[in-house]
Amino acid sequence: MAKPTFAMYWAASCGGCEISLLNIGEQILAVDAAFDVVFWPCVADFKYHDVENYPDDYIDLCLFNGGIRNSENEELAHLLRRKSKTLVAFGSCAYEGCVPGLANLTTNQATFNAVYDDCISNDTTRYQQPQVVSQVPEGELRIPVMYETVRALDQVVPVDYIIPGCPPEAHQISAVLTAILSGAQLPAPGGTILGAADVALCEECPLTKDVKQITRFYRPYEISPEPGLCLLEQGLVCMGPATRGGCGALCPQVGMRCEGCYGPLAGQDQGARMLSAIASVVSAGPPGMEEAAQAAAIEEAMATLADPVGTFYRFSMAHSIMGRAKTVDG
Amino acid sequence: MQRITIDPVTRLEGHGRIEIFLNDEGDVANAYFIVPELRGFEQFCVGRPAEEMPRITSRICGVCPEAHHMAATKTLDALFNVEPPAAAKKLRELFYSSFYVTDHTTHFYALAGPDFVLGPDAPPAERNILGVVRKVGLEIGRAVIDARIRNHEIIKLIGGRGVHPVAGLPGGWSKPLAPEDRAHVEEVARKNVEFALFSLKLFEDVVLGNPAYRELILADTFTHNTYSMGTVDANNYVNFYDGMIRVVDPEGNEFVKYHPRDYAKHIAERSEPWTYLKFPYLKGVGWNGFVDGKQSGVYVATPLSRLNAADGMATPRAQEFFEQFYTTLSTKGANGRYKPVHYRLATHWARLIELLYAAERMLELATDPEITSPHVRTPVSNLPREGAASVEAPRGTLTHHYWTDENGILTRVNLIVGTTNNYAPIAMSVKKAAQSLISKGTVVTEGLLNRIEMGFRAYDPCFGCATHALPGQMPLEVVIRDAAGEELQTLSQYC
Numbered sequence: 001m002a003k004p005t006f007a008m009y010w011a012a013s014c015g016g017c018e019i020s021l022l023n024i025g026e027q028i029l030a031v032d033a034a035f036d037v038v039f040w041p042c043v044a045d046f047k048y049h050d051v052e053n054y055p056d057d058y059i060d061l062c063l064f065n066g067g068i069r070n071s072e073n074e075e076l077a078h079l080l081r082r083k084s085k086t087l088v089a090f091g092s093c094a095y096e097g098c099v100p101g102l103a104n105l106t107t108n109q110a111t112f113n114a115v116y117d118d119c120i121s122n123d124t125t126r127y128q129q130p131q132v133v134s135q136v137p138e139g140e141l142r143i144p145v146m147y148e149t150v151r152a153l154d155q156v157v158p159v160d161y162i163i164p165g166c167p168p169e170a171h172q173i174s175a176v177l178t179a180i181l182s183g184a185q186l187p188a189p190g191g192t193i194l195g196a197a198d199v200a201l202c203e204e205c206p207l208t209k210d211v212k213q214i215t216r217f218y219r220p221y222e223i224s225p226e227p228g229l230c231l232l233e234q235g236l237v238c239m240g241p242a243t244r245g246g247c248g249a250l251c252p253q254v255g256m257r258c259e260g261c262y263g264p265l266a267g268q269d270q271g272a273r274m275l276s277a278i279a280s281v282v283s284a285g286p287p288g289m290e291e292a293a294q295a296a297a298i299e300e301a302m303a304t305l306a307d308p309v310g311t312f313y314r315f316s317m318a319h320s321i322m323g324r325a326k327t328v329d330g
Numbered sequence: 331m332q333r334i335t336i337d338p339v340t341r342l343e344g345h346g347r348i349e350i351f352l353n354d355e356g357d358v359a360n361a362y363f364i365v366p367e368l369r370g371f372e373q374f375c376v377g378r379p380a381e382e383m384p385r386i387t388s389r390i391c392g393v394c395p396e397a398h399h400m401a402a403t404k405t406l407d408a409l410f411n412v413e414p415p416a417a418a419k420k421l422r423e424l425f426y427s428s429f430y431v432t433d434h435t436t437h438f439y440a441l442a443g444p445d446f447v448l449g450p451d452a453p454p455a456e457r458n459i460l461g462v463v464r465k466v467g468l469e470i471g472r473a474v475i476d477a478r479i480r481n482h483e484i485i486k487l488i489g490g491r492g493v494h495p496v497a498g499l500p501g502g503w504s505k506p507l508a509p510e511d512r513a514h515v516e517e518v519a520r521k522n523v524e525f526a527l528f529s530l531k532l533f534e535d536v537v538l539g540n541p542a543y544r545e546l547i548l549a550d551t552f553t554h555n556t557y558s559m560g561t562v563d564a565n566n567y568v569n570f571y572d573g574m575i576r577v578v579d580p581e582g583n584e585f586v587k588y589h590p591r592d593y594a595k596h597i598a599e600r601s602e603p604w605t606y607l608k609f610p611y612l613k614g615v616g617w618n619g620f621v622d623g624k625q626s627g628v629y630v631a632t633p634l635s636r637l638n639a640a641d642g643m644a645t646p647r648a649q650e651f652f653e654q655f656y657t658t659l660s661t662k663g664a665n666g667r668y669k670p671v672h673y674r675l676a677t678h679w680a681r682l683i684e685l686l687y688a689a690e691r692m693l694e695l696a697t698d699p700e701i702t703s704p705h706v707r708t709p710v711s712n713l714p715r716e717g718a719a720s721v722e723a724p725r726g727t728l729t730h731h732y733w734t735d736e737n738g739i740l741t742r743v744n745l746i747v748g749t750t751n752n753y754a755p756i757a758m759s760v761k762k763a764a765q766s767l768i769s770k771g772t773v774v775t776e777g778l779l780n781r782i783e784m785g786f787r788a789y790d791p792c793f794g795c796a797t798h799a800l801p802g803q804m805p806l807e808v809v810i811r812d813a814a815g816e817e818l819q820t821l822s823q824y825c
Contacts, residue, residue, distance in 0.1 A: 016392020016493045023492055025479045070367065099389035102374040111370035116601050120731065120744055123598045123617065134603035138351035138359050141604040143366045167392060167493050219738065221381050221410065221500045221710045254490035254497050255504040259385055306379045306739065
């Protein structure tokens, strides 16, 4: 019997998803044995035109990591969707834009200005921004146009499954691959989450909640949190309540707040959910306090929350209710 | 004019691209190595809290997130003007040494190894880690996987996560090393030392013992006489975590030694309209184009350049191999220093010597009485303003520079990442490889891709940082066109 076919591709990503996949250790040899690898640019020598020549639905399992930042990313998304029976958005970039999605808070022009004009280490005798078409003595050169907005894979093509995380933790990748290799029935496709929990990170976090209220937030360098206790209740903006579990609550266990890299829970907006979690932890003052004084106390507490947008949507900007910051021309 | 396009992807974008122009005689007129993408961390980090940079900038590169995490963490020390406790610095360096072991291991076995173990002319389909395992035995494959896994466990233990660690804070580290975990770290370090010695022996047997490979290393095609950069400690020995930046000229004389915060006094970046990546060069020499020599500000920042810029290694076994390296490939100059080695393929040997140093340093730190001290944070008491710092990333000196408002919100960010240092040298290596294979209109198609790729691979370019190709696995396509622009032939691999 022919082996099932496997493909993996990176679009706008950092390579960490591939490294995490390699961190499943010797199981990678089992994957290599069970699947017929038909496209995996980082490991094996296959050509794009090979993929183009495959019949539609030829690839049984395609793991797609990276967001959609330029036309090549977009084109490959369409091609691999057409050729794959099962297309998986693998990791936070493909799922929801991830850290590169923070670029949606600015513009390409501002980025170019920061990098090529107003930069302390630039050659001050010349200021030169990249040009899509430029002339060199020997002829003409072209570079691609960057898209203004970073998009998630499912904003370009339909996605069957999602494996969240920046990157997905190796034990979760391993569990999903084990299930697939054993022939287990996967849940119905349609953007279904695999390799993660259905509940908030707090549910798997070993730190103790005290139902304690706070009067201000702290930046991570401002306090040394008490070991063993909930970080949010100590004033650190831990994204646990607004974030899907599955990683094993790794960051809080080394005293660092959850950054939210597994994305929101089903049907939720990560920032909106976090705001409500924050509302429940901020003290409105002692009972009987006047309403105006209460409002002032809450406002004071909220003023200590640094960069809410970049914190709440560190990973989920592409899917956020904001989408992107408005540019001047709308 | 004829044009040859070497394109990683048939659709030009996303990765790297090489355009080679031939002149009327059919010789190489020029070669352009184009990086076609920019992600713009410098701009979208503005507005973010500075202390998040170790966790934001690690996402520049999933292959070397530890390097960005550490450069950012040290930049926060500078920004908040806070001195971490000695135990925190040791713990950071222990973490960083373990990272170096896994990173250099991956590069040598998965990326460089195939060229030497299987030979540079083996078909691309065989020149991979699986081919190496087939040739030298499954136990080596297991040993490589083990080395990666055990060090990623240490990275996770100390840094919180195996990929994209989180523990770096201004003034220290979020969690001390528990005394009960220390023995395991020591055991891993001991295994690492053994593994590094084994790897150096393998290199000696397979590469140095083979006259054909020696000849390849010494070939002019892979030689460039440039300045060398590296971080050195107080004794001018190689250091990855901290020290002064030392640059030596092509003859091995110290050109400049500076504190990392002063980088902008010594390094400038040149922009070209045809690429998104900038070309750093030595300000004190100036930009004179993509050329070798003392009059050219082009410098390299690689394992080879770090050895060239230093006077030795700080650990005993690594120092033995340092001596062997230079007595084999170089001689001492009038200044008493070994003359720099400029054979780019010797970078692979230098990388293994660094692997041994990292393992030995890890062992020293794992057995340091202070390493389990609970005192790993100095409270921050100063207002932030501006800070710059660097580490040696495996692929070159990595500099971060932040400016903030008085609340520590970033107002400006500058980054010079490891591979960027080597952009001009890589472009020069590409051109030289092309020149050696294209003459009077005759394109030696066989081996062109291999040679260009080997030229690349010596630098271990991490265009993961810029173009997403994992180090070394550079997807390449060569389109050969006649003078009228008609396509004659196409060669490609990894795309």
